[in-house]
Amino acid sequence: MAGQDSLPLRRLKQFQPLGRLTDDQLILLAHRAERRRFTPGQRVLERGSRDGLEYFLVEGGVELRSADGRVSRIDADSDKALHPIARLQPRMYDAVATARCEFLVVGQETLNQLLRSAPVQQVEMDSMAEEDAGTGEEHALLMEFYAELRSNQVSLPSVPDVAWKVRRAAEREDTTAEQIAQFITADPAMAAKLVRACNSPLYRGFNDVRNVREAVVRLGTKTTRQLVTVFSMREVFKTRQPALQQQMDTLWRHSREVAALCWVLADTATKLDPEEALLAGLLHDIGAVPVLVQAEHHVSIFADPTKLAQAMAELRGDVGAAILENWAFPAAFVEAARHAEDWHYESREPTPQLVDVVILAQLHAMIGGNQNGELPEFDAVPAYRRLGELELNASRSLQILTQARARVDEVHRLLSIN
Structure with missing residues (x-):
């Protein structure tokens, strides 16, 4: 179900790439986002689905289950929970709640628009932040590039x-x-x-x-x-x-x-x-x-x-x-x-x-x-x-x-x- 209350800005900034947004952008994002809660055993995401959403784990824990039987656990406040879970679409995992859990759910297009307009000094790519990272135009293009890949807007190659x-x-x-x-x-x-x-x-x-x-x-x-x-x-x-x-x-x-x-x-x-x-x-x-x-x-x-x-x-x-x-x-x-x-x-x-x-x-x-x-x-x-x-x-x-x-x-x- 969805909740109307929003997370404190300091909590939102802990998530990546939300930490790159300004306070005003985070307030706008929180207004457009949903809070969804799940009970133990309830499926959060379905493998193979495309919903155009990013799920940030706020509380509780989930298991990611792949087609080949591998299982990976993610708990809130862990390093794995700093990023959206199962971000590639179509989803490669079923996500199942292992405890009462809560997610911040954001539309990928909403997030991408905010990231593209984020100020230069806050747009630092994961593992690519450098003091001489380049011009504002380059930063904006780099963010666009990553957003396109992350949101499945890039065509995957076909089998010959x-x-x-x-x-x-x-x-x-x-x-x-x-x-x-x-x-x-x-x-x-x-x-x-x-x-x-x-x-x-x-x-x-x-x-x-x-x-x-x-x-x-x-x-x-x-x-x-x-x-x-x-x-x-x-x-x-x-x-x-x-x-x-x-x-x-x-x-x-x-x-x-x-x-x-x-x-x-x-x-x-x-x-x-x-x-x-x-x-x-x-x-x-x-x-x-x-x-x-x-x-x-x-x-x-x-x-x-x-x-x-x-x-x-x-x-x-x-x-x-x-x-x-x-x-x-x-x-x-x-x-x-x-x-x-x-x-x-x-x-x-x-x-x-x-x-x-x-x-x-x-x-x-x-x-x-x-x-x-x-x-x-x-x-x-x-x-x-x-x-x-x-x-x-x-x-x-x-x-x-x-x-x-x-x-x-x-x-x-x-x-x-x-």
Whole structure:
């Protein structure tokens, strides 16, 4: 139900991004907002819904329940409650009250309008406040950029057509190799890539295959599906701005490196499907793509590589998870995209998961790229402990990848097929 009383301004300022608003703006916001109360066990938000509202937890607690069974608890006055809960839309979680709780509910459009008109000195982005942050125009554009992403006004990329058709066909038990080959052959570039991949050292048999049907038969339906998706992903990493395309190309190269390391780690250190690990590695940064695409509209800001990198780092996890859920990818891929750079994340599953392999591959890629200044010690990362059957540690892990360098290079060549 809704309440008419309003919160004190000092309480409103504790929430982000409400703390960026002036007192007058907060009074206006409080007038337009609602207070909603829920009893234990009552559903607050429904996964998949779009309501255009932001929910700020004022009292009590809630559980966020994802499609893959993960549960996260948020209590009022905790750090997690400083921001709106389950902000991306369509909602990725069911939110259920765990105690009597109360929310401040604000329309996203109302909040975005207030943020766009907030004075310069109060508009400091999360983790991006700098003494020399720039002009008032840049601040306003930056706020607009974040508001568009947060309020789901940014279009998420679509699964490339051939990948979507092959994935759907492969899920049906009665689909034949001939039928899958027909979908692939309709895209000549994809057909050529798959045949070349099948004849590469990673998949080569006694004789070279000569056509797509032979490639599908040799690879099998599952591997074919994964490789078609892998090859189609290059088209997702595109933008119209040449300067931003350089950033997109850098992102693609990093994704390829992580994907190659994922393939080798999965094949050497786990029972996971190497092709699934390859694809998870290639998709781990997919959430950065909409950030770069949206940056086309704010070139004056994102000419600064530091600001662009910070924006991608903050948003890529949640946005990437939203993309893969929208593409109907399995929960393991969603988990890997959401937590790829969360070094201290530990999966709820008892056995190694794709997210573990992606985290390890990320660490190795960053070390190999001389980006290890702020990385944690290997032994402090739960993903290493979860590969305990191989007694994997820093030196053993590096040894495995050093010995497998030729295979990593071969996977790189596979991903570079034109």
